[in-house]
Amino acid sequence: MKRLIDVARRFHDDENGAAMVEYSILxxxxxxxxxxxxxxxxGWVGxxxxxxxxxxxxxxxSSTGGAGGTC
Structure with a gap:
Protein backbone atom coordinates (compact mmCIF):
# COMPACT_ATOMS: atom_id res chain seq x y z
CA MET A 1 0.00 0.00 0.00
CA LYS A 2 2.86 2.37 0.80
CA ARG A 3 4.36 1.74 -2.66
CA LEU A 4 1.06 2.69 -4.34
CA ILE A 5 0.88 5.95 -2.39
CA ASP A 6 4.52 6.71 -3.27
CA VAL A 7 3.88 6.10 -7.01
CA ALA A 8 0.73 8.27 -6.89
CA ARG A 9 2.65 11.07 -5.16
CA ARG A 10 5.45 11.00 -7.78
CA PHE A 11 2.87 11.02 -10.59
CA HIS A 12 1.13 14.01 -9.02
CA ASP A 13 4.39 15.98 -8.69
CA ASP A 14 5.54 15.35 -12.30
CA GLU A 15 4.93 18.48 -14.41
CA ASN A 16 6.83 17.61 -17.60
CA GLY A 17 3.66 16.78 -19.53
CA ALA A 18 1.97 20.04 -18.54
CA ALA A 19 4.96 22.09 -19.68
CA MET A 20 4.98 20.28 -23.03
CA VAL A 21 1.29 21.03 -23.56
CA GLU A 22 1.82 24.70 -22.69
CA TYR A 23 4.71 25.01 -25.15
CA SER A 24 2.68 23.24 -27.85
CA ILE A 25 -0.18 25.69 -27.40
CA LEU A 26 2.25 28.62 -27.51
CA GLY A 43 -3.42 41.11 -49.62
CA TRP A 44 -1.97 44.55 -49.02
CA VAL A 45 0.82 44.02 -51.54
CA GLY A 46 -1.68 42.74 -54.09
CA SER A 62 4.49 44.56 -71.83
CA SER A 63 6.23 41.21 -71.60
CA THR A 64 7.51 41.62 -75.21
CA GLY A 65 9.34 44.81 -74.30
CA GLY A 66 6.98 47.28 -75.95
CA ALA A 67 4.50 49.67 -74.43
CA GLY A 68 0.85 48.86 -73.82
CA GLY A 69 1.08 45.90 -71.45
CA THR A 70 -1.87 44.64 -69.43
CA CYS A 71 -2.12 44.20 -65.69
Missing part, protein backbone atom coordinates in the same frame (compact mmCIF):
# COMPACT_ATOMS: atom_id res chain seq x y z
CA UNK A 27 3.83 27.33 -30.74
CA UNK A 28 0.35 26.92 -32.24
CA UNK A 29 -0.58 30.50 -31.39
CA UNK A 30 2.65 31.85 -32.88
CA UNK A 31 2.16 29.80 -36.06
CA UNK A 32 -1.45 30.97 -36.47
CA UNK A 33 -0.45 34.61 -35.94
CA UNK A 34 2.33 34.25 -38.51
CA UNK A 35 -0.04 32.78 -41.09
CA UNK A 36 -2.59 35.55 -40.53
CA UNK A 37 0.14 38.21 -40.86
CA UNK A 38 1.47 36.70 -44.09
CA UNK A 39 -2.02 36.56 -45.59
CA UNK A 40 -2.74 40.16 -44.57
CA UNK A 41 0.55 41.45 -45.96
CA UNK A 42 -0.01 39.50 -49.17
CA UNK A 47 -3.86 45.81 -53.65
CA UNK A 48 -0.80 48.06 -54.05
CA UNK A 49 0.02 46.45 -57.39
CA UNK A 50 -3.61 46.73 -58.50
CA UNK A 51 -3.60 50.44 -57.58
CA UNK A 52 -0.33 50.95 -59.45
CA UNK A 53 -1.76 49.28 -62.53
CA UNK A 54 -4.88 51.46 -62.35
CA UNK A 55 -2.70 54.57 -62.09
CA UNK A 56 -0.73 53.51 -65.15
CA UNK A 57 -4.01 52.83 -66.99
CA UNK A 58 -2.59 49.80 -68.71
CA UNK A 59 0.27 51.77 -70.28
CA UNK A 60 3.02 49.81 -68.61
CA UNK A 61 5.74 47.78 -70.25
Missing amino acids: IGIVAAASIVAIIAIG SQFTGLCANLSGKGV
